Amino acid sequence: MGLLHRVSTIIDGLNGRILSLASWLCLFMVLVQFFVVVMRYVFGTGSIQFQEIILYMHGILFMVAAGGTLLTNDHVRVDIIYNSLSPRKKAVIEFLGCILFLFPVCGLVLYTSWNYVGQSWRIMEGSREPGGLQGIYLLKSFIPIFAILLGLQGLSQAIKAWFTLTNSPKNESAQAWK
Template identity: 80%
Template sequence: MGFLRRLSGFIDGLNRQILSIVSWLCLFMVLVQFFVVVMRYVFGTGSIQFQEIILYMHGILFLVAAGGTLLADDHVRVDIIYNNLSPRKQAMIEFIGCLLFLLPFCGLILYTSWNYVGQSWQIMEGSREPGGLQGVYLLKSFIPLFAFLLGLQGISQSIKALVFLNNISENKEAPEWK
């Protein structure tokens, strides 16, 4: 179990680092949006490129931060039922949910997005808008990264739930698993 705990700690640390880095992207996105609004309403000019930069940052933010959001336990779940359960039952649901739903979902996204992203790179896909950014293929590259980081965090969550359940079954004091 020591190796699994270290692995979980490494994955948690990785997603914490990524979340702290990408949180700055959120601030930058707000500043660019503010700039676009000022340019439009004060100076009467707009820019498709700046609009697309905001869309790119928004997409990257959500794709890359998904693993960290799972780590922070900020994903949507049915809290009406889940919060009233014992910590043991919560850990069982977390473990089973990650193994049966989250990890296969991430694997499916990895599998299906690989060719999708590859084809986008082959044609160096760009914006459909005149004057737009010509880096759609770069944005699409974050889809497999999303699945990979979210899947890694799902493995970490599974490990924490398994360690918690194992400690309960061995009558050890079980640390918080969340």
């Protein structure tokens, strides 16, 4: 049980740090968007590159923050039913949800994105827009990273649920869904 608790703690720490960095990315994205708006409406000029930078940051933000969102329990859930359940029933739902739904979806995303991202890297895929960024392959690289981070956080959630179901004393600080 000690090893599982350490694995869960390491995964939680990783996704927590990534979520913290993502919040800075969000701030930077807002500042770049503000710059684009000022340039367009005050100076009458625009930039495809800056618009694509915002698009890239937006995509990266959602892909890297997914695991942290699961960690902080801010993902979508039917709270009207879930909130009234006991901690043990919540743990059953969490454990089965990870095993039956989250892991297969993360595996499918990882499997299907591998060749997609690899092909993008092989041709060094760039923007279709004239003057756009030539790094779409870099953006697409975050798809498998998304699946890995979300899958790892699912593993941590499943471990914490297992601790709750087995009444392990290591779970006192590990329950995210109480």
